[in-house]
Amino acid sequence: MENEFLLHLVRWFHVLSGVMWIGLLWYLNFVQVPTMPKIPDEMKPAIGKHIAPAVLFWFRWSAASTVLWGLLLALMQGTFGDWLAIGLADGSSVSAFIGIGMWLGLIMAFNVWFVIWPSQKIALGIVDAPDDQKPPAARRALLFSRTNTMLSIPMLYGMLAAQNPPF
Numbered sequence: 001m002e003n004e005f006l007l008h009l010v011r012w013f014h015v016l017s018g019v020m021w022i023g024l025l026w027y028l029n030f031v032q033v034p035t036m037p038k039i040p041d042e043m044k045p046a047i048g049k050h051i052a053p054a055v056l057f058w059f060r061w062s063a064a065s066t067v068l069w070g071l072l073l074a075l076m077q078g079t080f081g082d083w084l085a086i087g088l089a090d091g092s093s094v095s096a097f098i099g100i101g102m103w104l105g106l107i108m109a110f111n112v113w114f115v116i117w118p119s120q121k122i123a124l125g126i127v128d129a130p131d132d133q134k135p136p137a138a139r140r141a142l143l144f145s146r147t148n149t150m151l152s153i154p155m156l157y158g159m160l161a162a163q164n165p166p167f
Contacts, residue, residue, distance in 0.1 A: 014069035021062035022152050029149045048124050056120055063112040094162045101158030108148045115144045
């Protein structure tokens with residue numbers, strides 16, 4: 001009973017972190033980025049200096065938290081290897097669905113920490129960089145963020161299909 005409740009809490013924190021991560025990802029790609037061209041130039045510095053850094057803080061740490069709680073959940077359940085092997089080890093469709101979602105989530109988290117965030121730091125002027133490096137950095141961050149948005153759809157499907165199998 002005690003272990004079941006702990007498992008329940010870990011799963012809850014994984015889902016809570018994931019909702020924040022994907023919610024911020026979708027906010028950035030469906031709201032903030034498309035709206036930027038419509039914002040008057042004199043207002044744009046407020047976004048780059050105040051809103052974007054705050055969003056990116058919660059974005060990257062919710063990505064890390066989602067991965068941490070998800071890996072802990074897999075380890076606690078003893079399913080880490082089966083999920084990592086996307087169901088090839090145990091022949092389970094649940095392991096296949098969660099495994100695909102897990103791999104996509106890991107790729108997305110890698111993109112957040114090693115491509116998007118370093119590029120955003122340059123684009124937003126959080127780190128010193130020559131002005132000519134800012135547009136390519138912004139473009140790289142945008143492209144990888146859009147990639148993560150597209151990956152989030154099959155990732156979410158995999159996670160939910162494991163709980164609600166289509167067959």
